[in-house]
Amino acid sequence: MTEWTPDELDRIGAAEELELASRRPDGTLRPYVTMWVARVGDGLYVRSAYGPEAGWYRRAVASGTGRIRAGGIERDVRFADAATDVHADLDAAYREKYARYAENIVATVVGEHRYDVTVRLVPAG
Template identity: 60%
Template sequence: MSTWTEDQLARVGEAEEVQLTSTRPDRSLRPYVTMWVVRAGDDLYVRSAYGATNPWFVRALASGRGRIRAGGVEQDVHFVAADPGVHAGIDAAYHTKYDRYGPAIVGTVVGPEAAAVTLRLVPAED
């Protein structure tokens, strides 16, 4: 697995939304879904606002691979579980970036329940 360049981190991290898709077993791409994305340190994260049964999340976990588009960046990615110690920083990033939408909306992607449905986006080399 690879790492993001500083330019990619800035562009995706500053984008309002990311378009994300997972791969099917035949490696074709599913339709894109639009969601929020945050940067915490040198990593990019997404969370399932509607829990672990949200279809995009189930498919992303099953395939482990996909593609994102945001901020002029289009990149194949691996979906990786976030390390346990990073969730406070991810919560803070969501609050900083999206609190203007109100606590009811931001509340769906922060806190202990959101930690369980957090995926780190890791650039794929192949």
């Protein structure tokens, strides 16, 4: 299995925002969508602030693959489920990283109401 390099983890994890594009059935990329990204250990994660009906989330789950750009890194990825034991640490990572934003904004990506729309970004071959 391909893993993130320490440099990629540092740069993507520190990036303010991440751009994510899922793949269409023909293999081409959809337009990039900008979102927050958080790191827990050796994992990088995104969450749907607008729940399971958000277009980018539905398309990412359906395709399973795409491309991300953040921190000067551009990489093909797979979209995977997050382990259930990561959510509390991920909530803390989002709160710490985005603490300068109002709580009502950060609350869109933290808490149990977002656990089921958490995507682990896995580098593709």
